Amino acid sequence: MSESVRQLPEEPAPESVVARYGLLQRAGGILVPILTVVLAFLVGGIVILLTTGSVADTLETYREIFKGSGLSWFFDVGNNSIGIPFTDAHVWFPWDTNEAVSESAANLQQTLILWVPLVLTGLAVAFAFRCGLFNIGGQGQYLAGSIAAVLIATELPKAVALPSFVLIVVCVLGAMIAGAALAGIAGFLKGTVGAHEVITTIMLNWIVIWVGSYLFGVGGPFQTGASSALPSSEDISEKAALPVFWGDPFLQGLHIGFFIALAALVVYSLTLNRTTLGYEVRAVGHNPEGARYGGISVARNYFLAMAIAGLFAGLAGALDILGWQFRLDTTQLQGSQIGFIGIAVALLGRNTALGVGLAGLLFAALQTGTASRNLDPSVFNPELASSLAIIIQGLVVLFVGADVIILLALRRIRRTRARGATA
Amino acid sequence: MNVLYGLYRADEGEIRVGGEQVIFHSPKDAIEHGIGMVHQHFMLIPVMTVAENIVLGVEPSVHGVLLDYGTASSSVRKLADSFGFAVDTDALVQDITVGQQQRVEILKALYRKADILILDEPTAVLTPQEAGELFEILRSLTEEGLSIIFITHKLDEVLEIADRITVLRRGKLISTLPAKGATEESLARAMVGRDVLLEVEKAERAPGETLLQVDGLRVHDDRGVQKVRGVSLEVRAGEIVGIAGVDGNGQTELIDALTGLRRPDDGRIELGGHDVTHDSAREHFAAGIGHIPEDRQRRGLVLEFSIAENLALHEFRKPPASRLGWLFPRRLLERAGRLITEFDIRGGDPTTPAGSLSGGNQQKVILAREIDRDPRVLIAAQPTRGLDVGAIEFVHRRLVEERDRGRAILLVSLELDEILSLSDRILVLYEGEFVGEFPPTVTQQELGLAMTGGGQGEQAA
Numbered sequence: 001m002s003e004s005v006r007q008l009p010e011e012p013a014p015e016s017v018v019a020r021y022g023l024l025q026r027a028g029g030i031l032v033p034i035l036t037v038v039l040a041f042l043v044g045g046i047v048i049l050l051t052t053g054s055v056a057d058t059l060e061t062y063r064e065i066f067k068g069s070g071l072s073w074f075f076d077v078g079n080n081s082i083g084i085p086f087t088d089a090h091v092w093f094p095w096d097t098n099e100a101v102s103e104s105a106a107n108l109q110q111t112l113i114l115w116v117p118l119v120l121t122g123l124a125v126a127f128a129f130r131c132g133l134f135n136i137g138g139q140g141q142y143l144a145g146s147i148a149a150v151l152i153a154t155e156l157p158k159a160v161a162l163p164s165f166v167l168i169v170v171c172v173l174g175a176m177i178a179g180a181a182l183a184g185i186a187g188f189l190k191g192t193v194g195a196h197e198v199i200t201t202i203m204l205n206w207i208v209i210w211v212g213s214y215l216f217g218v219g220g221p222f223q224t225g226a227s228s229a230l231p232s233s234e235d236i237s238e239k240a241a242l243p244v245f246w247g248d249p250f251l252q253g254l255h256i257g258f259f260i261a262l263a264a265l266v267v268y269s270l271t272l273n274r275t276t277l278g279y280e281v282r283a284v285g286h287n288p289e290g291a292r293y294g295g296i297s298v299a300r301n302y303f304l305a306m307a308i309a310g311l312f313a314g315l316a317g318a319l320d321i322l323g324w325q326f327r328l329d330t331t332q333l334q335g336s337q338i339g340f341i342g343i344a345v346a347l348l349g350r351n352t353a354l355g356v357g358l359a360g361l362l363f364a365a366l367q368t369g370t371a372s373r374n375l376d377p378s379v380f381n382p383e384l385a386s387s388l389a390i391i392i393q394g395l396v397v398l399f400v401g402a403d404v405i406i407l408l409a410l411r412r413i414r415r416t417r418a419r420g421a422t423a
Numbered sequence: 424m425n426v427l428y429g430l431y432r433a434d435e436g437e438i439r440v441g442g443e444q445v446i447f448h449s450p451k452d453a454i455e456h457g458i459g460m461v462h463q464h465f466m467l468i469p470v471m472t473v474a475e476n477i478v479l480g481v482e483p484s485v486h487g488v489l490l491d492y493g494t495a496s497s498s499v500r501k502l503a504d505s506f507g508f509a510v511d512t513d514a515l516v517q518d519i520t521v522g523q524q525q526r527v528e529i530l531k532a533l534y535r536k537a538d539i540l541i542l543d544e545p546t547a548v549l550t551p552q553e554a555g556e557l558f559e560i561l562r563s564l565t566e567e568g569l570s571i572i573f574i575t576h577k578l579d580e581v582l583e584i585a586d587r588i589t590v591l592r593r594g595k596l597i598s599t600l601p602a603k604g605a606t607e608e609s610l611a612r613a614m615v616g617r618d619v620l621l622e623v624e625k626a627e628r629a630p631g632e633t634l635l636q637v638d639g640l641r642v643h644d645d646r647g648v649q650k651v652r653g654v655s656l657e658v659r660a661g662e663i664v665g666i667a668g669v670d671g672n673g674q675t676e677l678i679d680a681l682t683g684l685r686r687p688d689d690g691r692i693e694l695g696g697h698d699v700t701h702d703s704a705r706e707h708f709a710a711g712i713g714h715i716p717e718d719r720q721r722r723g724l725v726l727e728f729s730i731a732e733n734l735a736l737h738e739f740r741k742p743p744a745s746r747l748g749w750l751f752p753r754r755l756l757e758r759a760g761r762l763i764t765e766f767d768i769r770g771g772d773p774t775t776p777a778g779s780l781s782g783g784n785q786q787k788v789i790l791a792r793e794i795d796r797d798p799r800v801l802i803a804a805q806p807t808r809g810l811d812v813g814a815i816e817f818v819h820r821r822l823v824e825e826r827d828r829g830r831a832i833l834l835v836s837l838e839l840d841e842i843l844s845l846s847d848r849i850l851v852l853y854e855g856e857f858v859g860e861f862p863p864t865v866t867q868q869e870l871g872l873a874m875t876g877g878g879q880g881e882q883a884a
Binding site: 274 | 682683684704708716722723724725726727728732735737739740745748749750752
């Protein structure tokens with residue numbers, strides 16, 4: 001480089017629109033989702049205030065929800081002990097893990113059981129989103145996983161006797177493939193003929209729901225004869241059930257799917273940031289034309305990103321079936337909302353691994369905390385409780401969509417303050 | 424400019440029109456205050472007539488519902504005549520030339536009684552002849568008492584047309600000076616903050632073997648219209664071949680085909696003796712093509728990616744960037760650090776998003792990426808579009824350096840100055856065909872004539 005170039009006066013590059021938005025996003029990266037949640041709880045509080053009619057009861061309701069979610073367990077520190085697995089030894093542990101004694105421990109197990117599918121369906125939305133696709137089909141992919149897991153876990157043991165571990169692996173893999181195949185259809189259509197993924201994934205959701213209703217509904221090929229009032233599949237083979245590591249296996253203790261979901265968060269992050277596949281997916285997500293120019297096949301990445309999203313959602317379905325549901329009935333098929341809450345989880349978590357993990361915990365806690373059995377009827381009408389969870393969820397999604405407004409409001413506050421300081 | 428026309432709102436500061444402070448919420452407010460704007464890309468509706476386009480939004484009507492086309496047409500014709508514009512008011516906009524479309528845009532502003540006219544890069548789409556006509560129109564308008572703001576990056580134009588010149592650098596006003604007494608050198612210094620070499624130094628060099636050979640290439644655009652119609656050319660090692668032409672004569676489709684982004688209908692492309700006609704973009708890159716795309720933000724970069732990630736766009740699949748699909752971010756950063764020094768990329772470190780760099784530095788990232796791959800053939804499409812004089816100098820010098828290293832360079836540009844100062848040979852593309860080959864000593868006028876098909880393309884107004 002010649003000297004003349006070096007003499008250029010150093011000036012900061014002018015702020016481009018992208019730069020400014022990027023900065024706002026980074027600056028508001030943690031703050032804005034938290035504000036979003038606070039705002040949602042405030043507006044939710046108004047709803048409670050209208051039903052209970054007193055501020056004290058409103059605060060009490062939120063306290064009850066918090067207790068009911070089991071999150072209070074973490075604040076209940078004492079002199080306890082924990083057993084080391086596979087030995088009789090006990091060591092000191094700050095929290096009471098005995099759920100028979102500690103009600104909050106049992107509630108926390110419930111929250112974490114719910115956390116598993118919320119995180120995984122959240123990742124299914126987030127991964128597709130990083131490729132520029134809006135995967136509304138998390139619910140269908142989750143159910144496809146559930147159906148595959150139920151079918152394998154009920155039928156396969158009848159044919160061959162497999163060791164428990166092998167059976168679980170086969171069920172989980174089968175469910176993941178089912179989810180990936182379903183989502184892959186949407187990705188393939190997007191890549192080849194440009195069919196919009198929002199439309200195709202919604203359509204595929206319904207196909208799965210009705211295929212499942214046929215399989216396990218009245219007169220369906222896999223409906224058990226036990227009850228025609230509540231048609232369902234057979235129970236899965238005991239060998240296919242996931243080991244429970246905390247709590248009573250027969251009363252919905254926390255199964256090892258918890259660790260699988262944790263691992264999935266790590267896999268998600270590594271795949272996106274540390275692999276060539278993730279590089280391609282992100283390039284396509286940010287700028288498909290730029291990626292195409294660079295020799296990256298956009299169509300292939302649309303397919304792969306959707307298929308991988310389906311893997312996560314299918315896994316969620318398998319873990320729920322093998323972990324605590326053990327069977328699939330038609331009301332579950334048609335009434336489950338897990339995959340849709342997963343969209344909110346991904347949105348609030350801003351499609352990052354950490355964000356999805358935390359947002360999943362929030363939604364799971366909200367769901368468990370507002371379960372009618374956990375709320376004191378004298379404080380809040382239990383019939384309204386589950387609606388409250390949905391209201392707050394809706395508000396969060398609403399405010400997440402409006403995060404730019406929050407950012408603008410923040411900026412205005414900062415600017416008026418700066419102006420006041422100079423005046 | 425968009426602030427002045429009410430498209431964006433100012434964060435701070437005030438605008439005064441005729442001494443009165445105004446706030447523009449929309450272009451409508453600006454129009455009411457007598458400000459008219461002619462955008463670089465025309466805002467006309469092709470299937471409507473000239474008169475319809477001009478009265479759009481302020482149509483004369485019958486009973487408030489029906490368009491009174493007769494009145495519209497005659498009032499537009501009267502206006503055009505009063506300014507001495509030769510425009511057929513009843514012709515469809517899609518049937519008239521680009522130069523005439525620009526006149527329609529100006530008339531549109533005049534019809535709304537504009538007394539301040541803003542023109543954004545008005546000559547970008549014109550041939551030298553058409554630009555000359557535009558200047559005459561502008562001069563007669565100022566004689567009528569209009570104020571004109573003429574935005575351009577071409578130094579010779581501004582000296583020719585302006586009375587006063589204001590230099591902006593990175594959003595700041597550097598100086599305002601009378602056009603009399605200003606020179607291209609003094610303007611360039613004000614724009615960049617140092618002396619700039621406006622002429623590219625270039626030694627004579629004998630070209631070597633043919634590296635890019637194209638025979639009878641035919642390519643269609645997205646709408647299925649054949650835009651490249653039987654093009655043949657060759658570029659040899661150590662040679663810069665310039666392709667001149669008015670925008671939209673098949674340049675984009677030709678480049679796309681040469682880089683594997685668009686499948687040719689017919690013809691043959693050979694790269695260093697290998698047939699790559701039907702290969703993908705990736706295979707073209709592998710075969711030794713470097714491509715500086717014409718739209719660096721839409722195509723050349725992933726703006727949200729860091730500099731390091733952008734620099735790896737072709738290399739990320741191979742060691743040392745990755746192995747077996749596993750990426751090594753630290754190696755990407757190391758390589759970026761080296762290229763940032765070598766290509767003097769300013770405004771950030773390897774982890775800075777490309778979108779936060781200035782245009783010139785973004786272009787340096789692309790240049791670094793394409794040149795560092797050691798391509799045999801480098802295709803540079805509009806390599807200096809939208810760059811300041813200093814960055815243009817850098818890109819030009821680098822292209823000549825790469826020529827001297829024995830690369831074959833195909834330069835496609837709408838800037839005749841750029842074509843003339845860099846090229847060893849000049850081909851003129853007109854309606855998808857080469858209509859002439861010229862040595863770099865050709866004049867702008869001769870090139871301009873060839874760019875309109877040798878004059879035969881002039882349509883009667």
